[in-house]
Amino acid sequence: MTLTLRTALGTLIGTALLILPATSASAEPADLIDADPVAVTVQAPAPGETQSFDLAVTSVTDTTVPLVLTVVGSSGGLLSGPTPVEITLTDDDGTRVLEPTRADELLGATLDVPDLAAGAGYHLTGSVTLPSAAGNEYQGADGRVVFRFQVETDSPITSTVDPSPAPGASAPSGLATTGATVAAAVTAVAVLVMTGTWLLAARRRRNSDA
Secondary structure, eight states: OHHHHHHHHHHHHHHHHHHHHHHHOOOOGGGSEEOOOEEEEEEOOOTTOEEEEEEEEEEOSSEEBOEEEEEEEEESGGGSSSSOOEEEEEETTSOEEEEEEEGGGTTTOEEEOOOBOTTOEEEEEEEEEOOTTOOGGGTTOEEEEEEEEEEOTTSOOEESSSOOOOTTOOOOOHHHHHHHHHHHHHHHHHHHHHHHHHHHHHHHHHHHHO
């Protein structure tokens, strides 16, 4: 009887412990979207000339993803000096996400873009223009700007299948939900250990009294 009780207790505790890594794991932000960094290279434009490029991202999850676009790198003579190239970004509806902006002001910038719906895609058309007033110092120069779509990690990621909260109630964040689940699992393990210990002790007392 003691061996059977110990075996059952061990099985229950092992099952409860398996819950912990499963409930604490969450999707990394990089796993929620399909978008590689895009390096835009501009080579020797004439003053007033505009060159175009495209940026795209696709959701690979069943949740709505808060999205931002960041400028993670830049280099080249066209991005500095008195009249560097200017960059503009426009979505497919014709709305400008970025008004014409000097490239030397964009490094490290984070641009707000609409949240990405589950399974949806988002596309931007970009343009790079060397101002007409550019001087001879830009002749033969080039430039490179790197854009990257990222999940805004300090915003809640909402599921499209969860019911909406009641009026006046706030939706719990994924972190709060995960924390509560883990706490419940830990409590269950503790209860099982205490119960098993008490049963084993009671069994030993009965055997000693027999």
